[in-house]
Amino acid sequence: MAKLAFLGLGVMGYPMAGHLAAGGHEVTVYNRTTAKAEAWAAEHGGSFGGTPREAAQGAEIVFTCVGNDDDLRSxxxxxxxxxxxxxxxxxxxxxxxxxxxxxxxxxxAAAAQGSGFVDAPVSGGQAGAENGQLAIMCGGSDADFARAQAVMQVYAKACERFGDVGAGQVTKMVNQVCIAGIVQGISEGLMLAAEAGLDAKQVAKLVSQGAGGSWQLSNRADTMMDGHFNHGFAVNWMRKDLGIALEQAKEVGVSLPVAALVDQFYADVQQLGGGRWDTSSLIQRLRVLKGQKIDG
Structure with a gap:
């Protein structure tokens, strides 16, 4: 068992830190909103620090899970x-x-003071974090990865190293690009089914059993047809992630036309007031184009 710190108690970090505590580790947390850190400590029996520095003192491994590059630096x-x-x-x-x-x-910066670093973005959403079923994509040295993996297994369904530092983030970019294309395809398919007079939910259930199946189709088709999007991964965050992916693609000279197009479609969803809607809300844009009433 290890002495750990976990910085950032959002919808992902809160349950992830909880799994570490449940696994028998000694966990100290930090959150920008102290009340949330206090609540976590009360629920899971850990402790909290008033600053990231305070929380990290004495920790063998420090985990971070915040919003973006600037949040991370801070x-x-x-x-x-x-x-x-x-x-x-x-x-x-x-x-x-x-x-x-x-x-x-x-x-x-970590190496300059004799510390290791692993970039380990995750996929699986809030449900994956709560159920300890995340896919973790890592970059770093073999030794640092092995050390981190031994602890991360409490909330991992799959955990793999893809190369040196930065490789985990690039892998997560691939994940987000794939999701964007899939969700747009599902949105178009469901609209086609519904407008052709079919039961779109029934269609989705059957298609999900064949080559057209995906996690998104199996888990989001019903809520997409019901117009329910107050759950899951927010459009605002997906646009942030796609922006990172598009910048990376530019750097390595790769064209991502579908990702760029879907990113603009998500911008349209933001204009509809759906910045906090789940990413499956792409179908609402198609409903607007068709002139249908939307509930959101």
Whole structure:
């Protein structure tokens, strides 16, 4: 069992930190809203720190799970950041979906003080975090990855190293690009079924058993047809992730025309007031184009 710190108690981080505590580890948490850290500590029997530095002191591994590159820098760097509280030999593991650039930046800062770094973005959504069934995509040295994997297994369905620091973030970009295309395809397919007079939910159930099946189709078709989107992964966050992927693609000279198009479709959803809707809300854009009433 290890002494750990977990920084960032959002819809993903809160249950992930809980799994670590349930696994017998000694966990200290930090959250920008202290009341949430206090609530977590009361629920799971851990402790909380007033700053990232305070939470990280004495920890063998420090986990972060925040919003974006700037949020990540704010909890890791500076006099109150996690690195300032970490001892030589400690390991920083980042679960944020961020850029490969910031991953390499933080890895360099960690190495300068004798600490390791693994970028480890996750996929599986809130349900995956709560059920301990996340897919974790990692970048870092073999030794650092092995050390992190031994602890992350409490909330992992799958956990794999793809290369050096930054490789995990690039893998997560691939994940988001795939989701964007799939959800748009499902939206178009369901609209076609409904407008042709079919029971779209029945169609989705059958199609999900064949070559057209996917997690999104199996888990989102019914709510898409019912117009329910107050759950899951928000459009605002997907646009952030697709922006990172498109920048990475530009850097390596790869064209992502479908991802770029769907990113603009998500911008349309934001204009409909759906920034906090689940990513499956792409179908609402098609309903607007068709002139149908939407509930959201």
């Amino acid at each position: 909890v890791v760097l500076g006099e109150d950041g996690a690195l300032a509280g970490m001892a030589k030999g400690a390991l920083l593991v980042d679960h944020t979906t961020a850029s490969a650039i910031v991953a390499r930046e933080l890895a360099e």
